[in-house]
Amino acid sequence: MFLLDQEDRLYRLPNAKFDQILRDPASCRFTRFAGTRVRMTDVAVELVDRQPIRVVWITFGFLAFDNDGYFDFNAFDRHQRARAELALALTTTEPKGERLVVDATDRFVAQGGRWTPSRSLQRLIDAAALEQVKCTRL
Numbered sequence: 001m002f003l004l005d006q007e008d009r010l011y012r013l014p015n016a017k018f019d020q021i022l023r024d025p026a027s028c029r030f031t032r033f034a035g036t037r038v039r040m041t042d043v044a045v046e047l048v049d050r051q052p053i054r055v056v057w058i059t060f061g062f063l064a065f066d067n068d069g070y071f072d073f074n075a076f077d078r079h080q081r082a083r084a085e086l087a088l089a090l091t092t093t094e095p096k097g098e099r100l101v102v103d104a105t106d107r108f109v110a111q112g113g114r115w116t117p118s119r120s121l122q123r124l125i126d127a128a129a130l131e132q133v134k135c136t137r138l
Contacts, residue, residue: 002128002135003063004039005032008121010128010135013040017138025071030138034069037062039115043129052130060115083114 001013021028042059045052064072117125127133 001040001042002125003033003138004041004121006036008124010124010133012128012135012137014137021071022073022076025073028071029069030065030071031069033063033065035065035067037064037075041117041125043125045129055126055129058125058129060117062115 001015001018003011003013005011017028040061040063042061044056044058046054046056062075064075066072124133128135
């Protein structure tokens with residue numbers, strides 16, 4: 001997992017640290033991100049002999065931090081729930097094969113929790129995930 005600041009600097013966020021801030025947001029303070037909404041990317045890589053060889057999948061989202069630098073769990077949870085509800089609604093059909101009407105609220109909330117990188121930024125993220133580029137570890 002990586003966080004990107006406003007200047008596109010990458011910060012590696014270990015999964016254990018992310019799990020910790022999900023369980024107990026008050027346990028981790030990130031003053032460099034205080035009062036901001038930071039882009040986040042979650043990357044899965046294939047390993048051979050413990051060496052990363054390729055990016056398997058990647059997702060993009062945001063993490064919000066309050067003015068003191070603590071993770072805003074409620075904002076994250078709202079986006080995750082909206083994405084899940086949207087995905088479930090899109091796979092559900094009426095008995096006659098007609099699509100259900102999807103509440104647009106979920107669509108807008110879910111979209112507000114995603115972003116798309118430029119090609120150059122995508123290459124930088126891939127290189128960091130494959131350990132070809134060094135970045136600050138949080």
